[in-house]
Amino acid sequence: MEYKTRQWHEKCFCCCVCKTPIGTKSFIPREQEIYCAGCYEEKYATRCIKCNKIITSGGVTYKNEPWHRECFTCTHCSTSLAGQRFTSRDDKPYCADCFGELFAKRCTACTKPIT
Numbered sequence: 578m579e580y581k582t583r584q585w586h587e588k589c590f591c592c593c594v595c596k597t598p599i600g601t602k603s604f605i606p607r608e609q610e611i612y613c614a615g616c617y618e619e620k621y622a623t624r625c626i627k628c629n630k631i632i633t634s635g636g637v638t639y640k641n642e643p644w645h646r647e648c649f650t651c652t653h654c655s656t657s658l659a660g661q662r663f664t665s666r667d668d669k670p671y672c673a674d675c676f677g678e679l680f681a682k683r684c685t686a687c688t689k690p691i692t
Contacts, residue, residue, distance in 0.1 A: 595615075623643045653671055658670055
């Protein structure tokens with residue numbers, strides 16, 4: 578095998594983590610190491626703070642933490658908050674409706690939340 582002007586025996590050109598020979602499979606170089614796709618993903622991929630699964634595309638950042646769009650939901654009603662107006666309390670996100678119902682002051686006359 579030859580990669581970047583360096584040569585290996587076919588069985589020696591292997592993932593630095595699992596030691597599986599790369600052969601004709603895809604690999605990811607990082608610094609001076611070679612990773613198979615699975616080991617690279619396991620070690621370096623961004624993971625959702627809620628479900629801990631890998632975020633492959635279209636994530637959301639909240640409080641400097643990564644979330645899947647579908648995992649970023651209202652703490653009270655579980656409605657998706659991705660791309661929606663929301664407010665947080667005690668570092669927990671709430672949709673505008675739930676926040677109003679749960680935490681807003683209420684009108685003396687009609688008792689509805691003042692938002």
